[in-house]
Amino acid sequence: MRPSQFGALHSDTGSRSSLGPAFGHSQGRYLLRFESLFHSGRGLSFPCDERGQVMLDLLSEQARDNYLFARAVVGHEYATPVVRRCDE
Template identity: 90%
Template structure:
């Protein structure tokens, strides 16, 4: 799966302890609702760093893209 990258934001620096990007799965049925996971600039999520519940949510969201969630978008995080 190749997530699209949201390039509409400026590039302010972030704190080193924060993940600089989020992979956002937007709900197709509930505007403004969705799931977000820390990732790198390419949209790669470190599964081994997620809690069990977050990992389950991530795998579910990936499985239902196009049915429950839109194609994920990589978003830059700002402190």
């Protein structure tokens, strides 16, 4: 797997992330969603397992930076993240 296969993007209407077909058994079925506190419908999402654990080694450099930023500003810029199934 190449890290460039995975990433998280800013989104106006929801979350988008590129999940590769070989992302892992449970890793590809869930997203950890950080919802913006100031811009309704915007946020960041990252592939995770059912417990919300993100495999940082599988994220692109930009996605990893976005994830670490989002975690650092929970309560200031983003709400506490929630785990969602990808099919929601």
